[in-house]
Amino acid sequence: MQTDKNSPSMIRHAVMMMAGTLMSRVLGLAREILVAAYFGATVSMDAFNVAYTLSNLARQLLAEGALSAAFVPVFSKVLNKSREKAISLARQTMTVLLFATCIVVGLGIYFAPALVNIMAPGFDPSAHELAVSMTRGMFPFLIFISLEALTMGELNSLGSFFIPALSPAFSNLVFIITAPFFAARFGVYGLAYSVLCGGFAHFITQWLWGFKMKAVLYPTRPDIRDSNLKQIMKLFLPYAAGLSLNQVNPVISRMLGSFLQEGSISVLNYSNRILQLPLGLFVIAISQAVLPQLARAKTDEEFSDMLRQAVRFALFVVLPASLGIIEISHEFVHIIFVRGQFNEWAWNATSSCLALSMLGLPGMACSTVVMRALYALSMPREAFRVTLFSVLSTAFFSFVLIYPMSYNGLALAPGIAFTLSGMLGIYYVKKKLNMSLSIITKKFFWNYLTALAVLDVSIMIFKFLLPYNPEAKLMIRSLWCLGVITLSALVYSSVTLKMKFNEWILLKQAFKKERA
Numbered sequence: 001m002q003t004d005k006n007s008p009s010m011i012r013h014a015v016m017m018m019a020g021t022l023m024s025r026v027l028g029l030a031r032e033i034l035v036a037a038y039f040g041a042t043v044s045m046d047a048f049n050v051a052y053t054l055s056n057l058a059r060q061l062l063a064e065g066a067l068s069a070a071f072v073p074v075f076s077k078v079l080n081k082s083r084e085k086a087i088s089l090a091r092q093t094m095t096v097l098l099f100a101t102c103i104v105v106g107l108g109i110y111f112a113p114a115l116v117n118i119m120a121p122g123f124d125p126s127a128h129e130l131a132v133s134m135t136r137g138m139f140p141f142l143i144f145i146s147l148e149a150l151t152m153g154e155l156n157s158l159g160s161f162f163i164p165a166l167s168p169a170f171s172n173l174v175f176i177i178t179a180p181f182f183a184a185r186f187g188v189y190g191l192a193y194s195v196l197c198g199g200f201a202h203f204i205t206q207w208l209w210g211f212k213m214k215a216v217l218y219p220t221r222p223d224i225r226d227s228n229l230k231q232i233m234k235l236f237l238p239y240a241a242g243l244s245l246n247q248v249n250p251v252i253s254r255m256l257g258s259f260l261q262e263g264s265i266s267v268l269n270y271s272n273r274i275l276q277l278p279l280g281l282f283v284i285a286i287s288q289a290v291l292p293q294l295a296r297a298k299t300d301e302e303f304s305d306m307l308r309q310a311v312r313f314a315l316f317v318v319l320p321a322s323l324g325i326i327e328i329s330h331e332f333v334h335i336i337f338v339r340g341q342f343n344e345w346a347w348n349a350t351s352s353c354l355a356l357s358m359l360g361l362p363g364m365a366c367s368t369v370v371m372r373a374l375y376a377l378s379m380p381r382e383a384f385r386v387t388l389f390s391v392l393s394t395a396f397f398s399f400v401l402i403y404p405m406s407y408n409g410l411a412l413a414p415g416i417a418f419t420l421s422g423m424l425g426i427y428y429v430k431k432k433l434n435m436s437l438s439i440i441t442k443k444f445f446w447n448y449l450t451a452l453a454v455l456d457v458s459i460m461i462f463k464f465l466l467p468y469n470p471e472a473k474l475m476i477r478s479l480w481c482l483g484v485i486t487l488s489a490l491v492y493s494s495v496t497l498k499m500k501f502n503e504w505i506l507l508k509q510a511f512k513k514e515r516a
Contacts, residue, residue, distance in 0.1 A: 014285050014286045014289040014290070014313070015507070016161040016162045016165070016289075017161045017162070017164075017165040017284075017285035017286075017288055017289055018165075018281055018282060018285045019162060019165070020161070020162045020163065020164070020165025020166035020167075020169075021165045021166075021168075021280050021281045021284070021285050022281055023166060023169040024165070024166060024167070024168035024169035024171070024172055024280070025276065025277045025280050025281050026277075027169050027172035027173055027176065028168070028172050028273065028276065028277070029273065029274070029277060029336060030172070030176060031172045031175050031176050031179075032270060032273045032336075032337070033336055033337060033339075034176055034179055034180070035179070035191065036270065036337045036339075036340070036341075036342045037339050037340035037341065037342065038179075038180075038183055038340065038341070039188055039341060040263075040266075040340065040341025040342050040343065040346060041262075041263035041266035041267055041270070041341075041342065041343075041345075041346040041349075041350075042262070042263065042266065042341070043124075043127050043262055043263075044127075044130065044187075044188040045188065045263075045265075045266045045269075046120070046123075046127065046257075046258070046262070046263070046264075046265040046266055047120075047123070047127045047128075047130040047131040047134065047188070048131075048134055048188050048191055048192075049254070049265050049266060049269045050116060050119050050120045050123075050131045050135075050254055050258075050265065051116075051131045051132075051133075051134035051135040051137075051138055051192070052134075052138060052191075052195065053119065053250050053251070053254060054108070054112075054115050054116070054119060054135050054138075054139075055108070055135060055138035055139050055141045055142065055195070056138075056141065056145070069235065069236075069291075069371075069372075069375035069383070070232050070233075070235035070236035070375075071090075071093060071150065071153045071154075071232055071236075072153045072156065072157055072291050072292055072295060072375075073235075073291070073295035073375065073376055073378065074089070074228050074231050074232050074235070075089060075090060075153065075154065075157050076157045076292050076295045076296055077295065077296075078228055079157055079158070080296070086157075087154075087215050088220070089226070089228050089229060089232075090150065090154045090215070090217055091217055091218060091219065091220040092220055092221075092222040092223060092226065092229050093150060093222075093229065093232060094147070094150055094217050094218070094219050094220075095219040095220060095221065095222050096222055096229075096233070097146055097147065097150055098143070098147070098219055101142055101143050101146045101147075102143065104142060105139050105140055105142050105143060108135070108136075108139040108142070109136045109139050112132045112135040112136045112139070113128075113132050115135065116128055116131045116132050116135060118251065118255070119251050119254050119255055119258075120254055120255065120258040120265075121255060121258060121259075122255075122258030122259040123258055130188070130189075133189065134188075134189055134191075134192045137189070137192040137193070137196075138192045138195050138196065140196060141195055141196055141199040144196075144199035144200050144202060144203045145199055145202065145203070147203050147207070147217075148167070148199075148202050148203040148206055150217065151164070151203065151206040151207055151210060151217055152164040152167075152206060152288075154210070154215060154217065155206060155209065155210070155213060155215075156288060156289070156291075156292055157292050158213055158215060160209065160213055161288070161289060163205070163206065163209045164206055164209075165285060165288075166205075167201075167202050167203075167205040167206045167209075168202055170201045170202065170205045171198035171199060171201050171202035172198065173201075174194070174197050174198045174200075174201040175194045175195065175197065175198040178193065178194045178197050178198075179191060179194040182194055235378060235380060249390070249391060249394045249414055249417075252391075252394055252395050252398050252410075252413075253265075253268055253398065253410045253411075253413075253414070254268075256398055256399075256402055256410055257407060257410055260402075260406055260407055261406075263345070263346060263349070264349075264406070264407040264410075266346070267346055267349040267350045267353055267407060268353055268407055268410060268411060270333075270337060270346075270350045270353075271333075271350050271351075271353035271354040271357055271411060272357065274325070274332070274333070274336065274354055275354065275357050275358065275361065278318060278321040278322070278325070278361060279361065279364060279365075282314060282317045282318050282321065282365070283314055283318060283361075283364060283365045283368050283369070284368065286310055286313060286314045286365075286369060287310075287314075287368045287369050287371075287372045290306065290307075290310040290369060290372055291372045291375065291376060293306055294306060294307065294372065294373060294376035294377075295376045297376070300433045300434075300435065301435075303373075303376070303377075303433065304433055304435055304437055307369070307370075307373050307429065307437065308437055308438065308439050309506065310369050310372075311365075311366055311369050311370070311439050312439065312444070312502070312503065313503050313506065314365040314366070314368075314369050315362055315365060315366070315448070316496075316501065316503040318361055318362050318365045319362055319448060319452060320451075320452065320455055320488060320492045321361070322358045322359070322361040322362060323452055323455060323456060323459075324455070324459065324484070324485065324488045325354065325355075325358050326355045326358045326359070327456065327459045327460070327463070327484075328459070328463075328468075328481065328484055329351045329352075329354045329355040329358070330347075330348075330351040331468040331477075331480070331481065332351075332354075332481060333347055333350045333351045333354060334347055334351075334468075334470055334477070335474070335477050335478060335481055337350060338470075349407060352408050352411075353407060353408060353410075353411035354411075356408055356411040356412040356415075357411045357412070357414070357415060358415075359412065359415050360412070360414060360415010360416060360418055360419060361415065362419070363415055363416070363418045363419025363420075363422055364414075364415065364418040364419075364422075366419070366422035366423075366426075367386075367390070367418045367419070367421050367422035367425060370386075370422055370425035370426055370429060371383060371386065371387075371425060373425070373429050374386065374425060374428065374429065377429070377432055379428065379432060382425075382428040382432075385424070385428075386421050386424050386425045386428065387421070389417075389420070389421050389424055390417050390418060390420075390421035391417075393413075393416065393417035393420055393421065394413050394414050394417040396417075397409075397412070397413035397416050397417060398410055398413040400413075401413055426439065447499055447501065450495070450499070451492060451495045451496050451499065451501075454491060454495050455488060455491050455492050455495070458487060458488070458491045459484060459487070459488060462483070462484055462487055463484075466480065466483070468480055
């Protein structure tokens, strides 16, 4: 199969982001292990998770959404003509972003009680008061994460992917270092201070790297006559509106979870933290790497080829990860979380939520990459429709599944919704380009089904011959988990190499180009 000439470059950038993201995701898990050991799955942690979700909306809205969608395509096009003008544009955008974010923070602090009422209507008065207090304390986090999003967009467009992907590791490291100190003095509220410290570390790491790239950002007076700045704002508002809708998804699960038994929101959050490891390591990395490349595509054929390779490469790495985590979800959660206040109920509940949420990871991968294609094609209306469809689908399946499945239904619903919305997004891209993308062909389907079947059988044989022992020492249990992961990687790599999967050709070309 012929590959687009830019695909190896996109794959190389994606691999660099994966390498940087790996450390941050591992530290993110360590952060959750620490929090779980201190506070377990309790009503105070439910309150913290609600507050953190409210204050963290900018991460999806800006860092992984509207800002990148609006800023990167315009910045990349200006960069092709003049680096100086592109950096000036980024600095003007920083001024506008700071002004807008400060307004949002003020509104968030003022309306915190109403926001908590919307997200967790089932909270009792004490839990509600705690959630409101922590929400107000963490809302300034939006400023740091918004500036981080802009800096990441600039650095990615300039060809720097590793440091932006690594910077969240410093955020998690700062949280891990400060959390025990603050928690000992302020209880669960101390976690809010650690979130603020981590957010500042996240931004400042990338901002300092701007000096190395000779593209440091600082606020400058925006030129309201600048057509490129107008274009960013024109695209940003509809993308922000659409992605604001997307933030309803976690609100739905927490809103409904607040009516379930105590700890339901927490177990959903713990399972989601594990889900974020492959999601951020593979899906976000690939989608962040592909956006600047798609924005520079010169023809529809080039755009189509690059999108096809991006989606297929995402599935190439996500499908085995999903299957592997589903197979060892019970054991993996035990290794990661079972200690301190994390009891057997929390273990079983988190394991089942994790397995069900991982079923939707391939759909999330397709949806995330396809949304980047809509951004690159400057299709805000279609992006809004896809997001609205995702939200409505999540709400529908959550209400349908919560009665028979309780918190497990809330874990399964988003995956179904993202899968369907990804299909809708592909339809819009095909309509815009007026050509078939041919992402999932019969040969593609049966090849992956064969490879995953062999992988699944291998994992089951391993578990049968060497059962997991919950009573063993942590080192032994960790080695067991490492053994499953190593076996899975070797089996999947061997099978896909034997079947001559095209993704191996792309990886080979990418590293050849890097060495050259």
